[in-house]
Amino acid sequence: MAVIIDGKKIAQDILDEVRAEALRLKERAGIIPGLAVLLVGNDPASRIYIRHKENACKAAAFFSREFKLSQDTSEKEILAIIRELNRDKKIHGILVQLPLPRHINPTTIIEAIDPRKDVDGFHPYNLGRLFTGNSYHMACTPKGILELMDRSSIAIEGKRAVIVGRSNIVGKPVALMLLNRHATVTVCHTKTQKLSLVTRQAEILIAAAGRPEMIRANMVSDGAVIIDVGINRMDDGRLVGDVAFSEVLEKASYITPVPGGVGPMTIAMLLVNTLNAASGQMPKQK
Ligand code: GUN
Numbered sequence: 001m002a003v004i005i006d007g008k009k010i011a012q013d014i015l016d017e018v019r020a021e022a023l024r025l026k027e028r029a030g031i032i033p034g035l036a037v038l039l040v041g042n043d044p045a046s047r048i049y050i051r052h053k054e055n056a057c058k059a060a061a062f063f064s065r066e067f068k069l070s071q072d073t074s075e076k077e078i079l080a081i082i083r084e085l086n087r088d089k090k091i092h093g094i095l096v097q098l099p100l101p102r103h104i105n106p107t108t109i110i111e112a113i114d115p116r117k118d119v120d121g122f123h124p125y126n127l128g129r130l131f132t133g134n135s136y137h138m139a140c141t142p143k144g145i146l147e148l149m150d151r152s153s154i155a156i157e158g159k160r161a162v163i164v165g166r167s168n169i170v171g172k173p174v175a176l177m178l179l180n181r182h183a184t185v186t187v188c189h190t191k192t193q194k195l196s197l198v199t200r201q202a203e204i205l206i207a208a209a210g211r212p213e214m215i216r217a218n219m220v221s222d223g224a225v226i227i228d229v230g231i232n233r234m235d236d237g238r239l240v241g242d243v244a245f246s247e248v249l250e251k252a253s254y255i256t257p258v259p260g261g262v263g264p265m266t267i268a269m270l271l272v273n274t275l276n277a278a279s280g281q282m283p284k285q286k
Helices: 007-029 044-059 075-087 106-112 124-131 140-151 171-180 195-199 245-249 263-279
Strands: 034-040 063-069 093-096 160-164 184-188 204-207 225-228
Touching (some): 007 263, 034 075, 034 263, 044 263, 075 106, 093 106, 093 263, 124 171, 140 171, 140 225, 171 184, 171 204, 184 195
Parallel strands (some): 034 063, 160 184, 160 204
């Protein structure tokens, strides 16, 4: 029977540490970490996310600015706001909530953000730094996954890690982060053949495919560490992960629940990145 990793508790511990550090930074240097969040349109899930971000900023004694823009806002208008925020000394982090409306090119928008303020870690500069193993801002969800493992004393070096999913936001960056930490990494995706043969090799299995309960007990080896990044809303309103939790629980050594596993870590890492940008001290990589 696996240990259930309490992401909510670990995220709260980190938020407490971030708040203490933010108050010290204010005391020592008069700097209040500032985060700007841009939301374009009315996507209900995005509205919930940014409300959580706003509350976390308040709890951590950060300064925050929120831009709620209408669905028909032009690319030019968004770029003008980003240029202003790039210059704004009170703002250390800029986050543009994705997805954007279809008439806006997300690449154009992300590339306009000053990479030092790109606390989402989506700018090609930050992706390049991750690629070369000399990371600057790292994307929040994958960074949160590594932090969950580190704080649960799960070894990464030398382990066989398998990732199911190759998105730019989770699958690809977490693969690079694990590789940089000396895991042996395999990335699977929708075209992978005999998926279960690959997943059964995993000592660390990261499920980030966005398919409800696709990872079954017969796809998992005894004693594997299971990290579930899926958040799937079922027709009956239930929230389930990409892992069939109750059956995999029996075989794994560690497992993250949904909700309350990886999810809460994303916002915690956003605040960590913003704090690091504000203090001007990017941490050394492990
Ligand atoms: N939409 C879903 N996840 C994310 C995220 O981590 N950052 C941003 N900007 N948008 C998202």
